[in-house]
Amino acid sequence: QVQLVESGGGSVQTGGSLKVSCVVSGDRLRFSWYCMGWVRQAPGQEREGVAQIDGDGSIKYAGSVNGRFTISKDNAKRTLYLQMNSLKPEDTAMYYCAAYGGRLCPASGIDFGYWGQGTQVTVSS
Numbered sequence: 001q002v003q004l005v006e007s008g009g010g011s012v013q014t015g016g017s018l019k020v021s022c023v024v025s026g027d028r029l030r031f032s033w034y035c036m037g038w039v040r041q042a043p044g045q046e047r048e049g050v051a052q053i054d055g056d057g058s059i060k061y062a063g064s065v066n067g068r069f070t071i072s073k074d075n076a077k078r079t080l081y082l083q084m085n086s087l088k089p090e091d092t093a094m095y096y097c098a099a100y101g102g103r104l105c106p107a108s109g110i111d112f113g114y115w116g117q118g119t120q121v122t123v124s125s
Helices: none
Strands: 003-007 010-013 018-025 036-041 048-053 059-061 069-074 079-084 093-099 119-124
Touching: 003 093, 018 036, 018 093, 018 119, 036 069, 036 079, 048 069, 048 079, 059 069
Parallel strands: 010 119
Antiparallel strands: 003 018, 018 079, 036 048, 036 093, 048 059, 069 079, 093 119
């Protein structure tokens, strides 16, 4: 059974930085090959794909975070990261780690098959 466990969320002021991590376990998911991503959801809003990395290493960011957020992964540690800099109040949301059962990421940015429980990021002005 695949498990995704996030950590590293918290509260920061505008302009601050946070790094969230996601450890993946389970034999069914070939971490180094599959698409992985971060999706966020703010209260009352729809889920938004934030960043994703294909099995071949291709990366895509949402326009709202491009230049501020960096997605990366450590295959040996089976860990996905999201470094968030220059945070804004509108970045406040629950951040979910997600995995897709394929090498190429879904075009929607949110249609992943496996999800973590989420970690809260709160940015105050």
